[in-house]
Amino acid sequence: MDLFVSKYINKIDKKGRVSLPSSFRNVLPRANRNEIILYKSIKTPSIEGCGVGRLKEIAKRINNLDFFSEDYDDFSTSIFSEIVTTNVDKEGRFLIPEELKLYAGIKTEAAFFGQGHFFQMWEPKQGLKNTEDSRRRLLKEKKSLRMMLTQQK
Amino acid sequence: MDLFVSKYINKIDKKGRVSLPSSFRNVLPRANRNEIILYKSIKTPSIEGCGVGRLKEIAKRINNLDFFSEDYDDFSTSIFSEIVTTNVDKEGRFLIPEELKLYAGIKTEAAFFGQGHFFQMWEPKQGLKNTEDSRRRLLKEKKSLRMMLTQQK
DNA sequence: TGGGAATATATGGGCGTCAATGGGTATATG
DNA sequence: CATATACCCATTGACGCCCATATATTCCCA
Numbered sequence: 001m002d003l004f005v006s007k008y009i010n011k012i013d014k015k016g017r018v019s020l021p022s023s024f025r026n027v028l029p030r031a032n033r034n035e036i037i038l039y040k041s042i043k044t045p046s047i048e049g050c051g052v053g054r055l056k057e058i059a060k061r062i063n064n065l066d067f068f069s070e071d072y073d074d075f076s077t078s079i080f081s082e083i084v085t086t087n088v089d090k091e092g093r094f095l096i097p098e099e100l101k102l103y104a105g106i107k108t109e110a111a112f113f114g115q116g117h118f119f120q121m122w123e124p125k126q127g128l129k130n131t132e133d134s135r136r137r138l139l140k141e142k143k144s145l146r147m148m149l150t151q152q153k
Numbered sequence: 154m155d156l157f158v159s160k161y162i163n164k165i166d167k168k169g170r171v172s173l174p175s176s177f178r179n180v181l182p183r184a185n186r187n188e189i190i191l192y193k194s195i196k197t198p199s200i201e202g203c204g205v206g207r208l209k210e211i212a213k214r215i216n217n218l219d220f221f222s223e224d225y226d227d228f229s230t231s232i233f234s235e236i237v238t239t240n241v242d243k244e245g246r247f248l249i250p251e252e253l254k255l256y257a258g259i260k261t262e263a264a265f266f267g268q269g270h271f272f273q274m275w276e277p278k279q280g281l282k283n284t285e286d287s288r289r290r291l292l293k294e295k296k297s298l299r300m301m302l303t304q305q306k
Numbered sequence: 307t308g309g310g311a312a313t314a315t316a317t318g319g320g321c322g323t324c325a326a327t328g329g330g331t332a333t334a335t336g
Numbered sequence: 337c338a339t340a341t342a343c344c345c346a347t348t349g350a351c352g353c354c355c356a357t358a359t360a361t362t363c364c365c366a
Contacts, residue, residue, distance in 0.1 A: 010316075010317090011316080011317070013317065013318065013319090014318080014319085015318090015319085015350095015351085017317090017318095019315075019316055019317075021315095021316095022314080022315060022316090035154065037158070042292070042298060052154055055154075055156065055158070056156070058301060059156055059269050059270075061301060062269060062301070063269070063270070067214050068195075068214075068218075068224075068228075070196075070290075073196060073197070073287065074287040074288075074290050074291050075291065075298070075301060076268045076269060077266065077268065077273075077283065077284055077287040077288075078284070078287050078288045078291050078298065079301065080156070080157065080158050080159075080266075080267045080268050080269045081158070081159065081160045081266035081267050081268065081273075081284060082159075082160075082284070082288075083158045083159060083267070084158070084159040085154050085158055085159065085176065087351085087352075089351090089352060089353070090352085090353070090354080091315090091316080091317085091353095091354095092315080092316085093316090093317085095350095095351080163326075163327090164326080164327070166327065166328065166329090167328085167329085168328095168329090168340090168341085169340095169341095170327090170328095170341095172325075172326055172327075174325090174326095175324080175325055175326085240341090240342080242341090242342065242343075243342090243343070243344085244325085244326080244327085244343095244344095245325075245326085246326090246327090248340095248341075
């Protein structure tokens with residue numbers, strides 16, 4: 001499986017380390033399995049993460065913008081300076097930068113939610129509430145959910 | 154990782170030295186890890202920097218402008234004639250030329266902002282404000298920032 | 307197929323190494 | 337000779353690596 005799926009709740013130890021769920025580690029390419037990138041989610045108080053390969057794609061896209069435009073600077077600043085890279089140790093653990101923990105309200109535990117090509121980290125209670133909320137929103141429009149799930153390519 | 158990412162705030166000591174963040178040093182090619190180039194940002198009161206290899210890329214960008222336009226001369230002059238090279242010592246520190254420090258209003262601390270293929274140095278408060286402003290501008294067009302981050306290949 | 311052994315995962319902690327910072331001294335350069 | 341800059345050494349705290357354990361999972365063979 002090369003997608004981030006399912007959810008896990010892991011503890012943060014005294015040193016601030018937290019285990020990246022094993023199934024998530026397996027999504028990372030073998031070459032860069034010891035480094036991930038993290039950044040603040042745009043729409044929610046959560047942290048998003050993924051492998052470094054994705055960052056290189058983003059870099060390519062930004063590089064294609066007009067170098068002398070204001071958009072270039074805005075994207076470059078908002079993305080590259082806000083992204084942090086973190087090393088995953090041999091046991092599969094990593095450190096969440098303090099600023100990101102604050103942003104997500106994470107203290108002693110982190111909830112990991114698979115999102116396909118990336119994953120989210122939430123303060124457990126808020127994260128679970130968010131899943132309920134989004135499920136509820138979807139069910140309000142049952143029709144579109146059914147379409148989404150049954151539609152063939 | 155071969156890109157300048159994340160942000161750091163480092164102190165400038167009595168002698169005027171400041172540490173280039175370790176992760177930035179690793180972006181520089183092994184061969185020229187003790188030399189970087191610095192120049193005034195065209196659009197903001199900040200200093201931009203990168204490895205010497207990047208010079209060719211800058212030249213290419215400027216060359217893509219219309220040769221007979223006023224912009225061509227302006228960019229060419231403002232950038233190339235203003236570039237200074239600086240040595241990074243064995244501890245990873247370098248000196249910021251006085252003129253550049255004045256231009257950016259940097260005194261006792263410098264904030265480093267990763268920008269992908271180069272980095273920016275700001276007076277910390279101004280730099281943080283600039284990031285906020287950038288993000289605010291982009292969030293007005295939420296769609297585009299989200300696209301940049303999540304779009305697949 | 308049942309049960310024990312081997313393996314993997316999440317977690318805890320010791321310790322060496324490295325990054326950021328400070329300062330002394332030699333060397334260069336005008 | 338005076339000032340600037342590079343090299344050397346030292347300190348502190350953070351982080352990575354190693355080792356250890358408990359629980360969960362998989363494997364394998366009788």
